[in-house]
Amino acid sequence: MKLFKKIASVFLIIIVLFLLGGYLYFQKKFTPPENYLKVSGIAEKIPIKWISSNDNSHSALLLPVKIKGISRTFYMQFDSGSPITVFYKKSLESIAEKFQNQPKIDNENLSISTAFTIENMNVISDTFKVLNYGEKINFDDLKAVNIIGTIGTDLLEKRITVLDFKNNQCSFIEKIQEDDFVDFEFKKRKILIPSTIENKKLKLLYDSGTSGYELITTKEIWQEYRNKNSVVKTEKGNSWGNTLIVYSASAKKKIQFQKTIIHLSEVTYIEGTSDLQKFLMKRSGMQGMIGNKLFLNHKLILDCKTEKFKLE
Known part of the structure; x- marks a missing residue:
């Protein structure tokens, strides 16, 4: 019985060390370096x-x-x-x-x-x-x-x-009057913006690298949001040299950011991302990614120091 307890204790210690090592590995790998700019x-x-x-x-x-x-x-x-x-x-x-x-x-x-x-x-x-x-x-x-x-x-x-998509202009400034600004998350220099679709609260990663897409999400949510029997557009994407398959379909949903409501006309999902990327997406708590296309008729202001934003 004592031998069994010792073996169980050893296995428990190994599991704890393995989990701790995995946590430290991911923290180091996906924590951005110090900002030297x-x-x-x-x-x-x-x-x-x-x-x-x-x-x-x-x-x-x-x-x-x-x-x-x-x-x-x-x-x-x-x-x-x-x-x-x-x-x-x-x-x-x-x-x-x-x-x-x-x-x-x-x-x-x-x-x-x-x-x-x-x-x-x-x-x-x-x-x-x-x-x-x-x-x-x-x-x-x-x-x-x-x-x-x-x-x-x-x-x-x-x-x-300040991303003024209405006038195709961008500004980088030091001060602004932050009236009616609301919180967003800036984790590991990733911009997670709160939103609502059909009374469901979501955290969406603003990734302007996926510029031409409105909302990128999982295949399951894509099936739920897209218009049934709509034509599916397929294209190849590029992520730092890696080829991805991108599927887009029309949608008729409303997505709300603070007081601003935007009509979602297209929804997308991507095949070719690694299991690690999918895991990290779930771990971060985000439910999808939004690109510039969603904001084309709006102005997006981001203050990453105070983690406040405004959409006009």
Whole structure:
């Protein structure tokens, strides 16, 4: 009997250590690094540029930027699903070929020390992460849209963000009168916005990387929300080089954010995400993702420092 108790105790300790180790692993893996951005100045009413793909006219939201020492305008994708601002290796390498005085990529740590500006706002870091991604810059075409990186929510920690989709403008400011603002969650630099659909309270991840979709949810909820016998649109998506299959169908639902009601005309689900991603989605408490398309006729103001937002 004593031997059995000892064995049971050993197994219990092993299970506890396993669970603790798993918890610490996930905490470390999915906790974003310290915010090393140094931001000065503000940017007001910056024109938004949209990328179109197939039948989707709002598949990505781009903002114009300039790199220190180069007068040419480049673009970075605004992605509220990314906790850090990153640059694309292939794009930077082609810039370095043309402009020899540019900072060199630290290939060992895949990082770069540089600065970029959006109007009068300057963003500096010694440790911008560099992804093995992107395309060579087309310097021959002055109208070419050359994308060199992604702006993440680390910048949103430094400035209040005003996304004026009505007028296709974006601002990063330091102060605003926060009348009628309400709470949202900013966990691990992820934006979780409270909403209501058919009297059901939901927490939805605002991921502008899924720009051209209104609501992305599970297959089960997709079946529930979509119009029956509606045509299903199928397309391929891209997540940092990984191919996903995206299914969208028409819907007639109302989604409410604080006092603002938006008509949901389309609902989407995605196949190809990993079991780990699905697990993390459930663990975070979110019931879906919303992109820019849902807010096209509205203004979204996000203050990530105070975790307050307003939708107009």
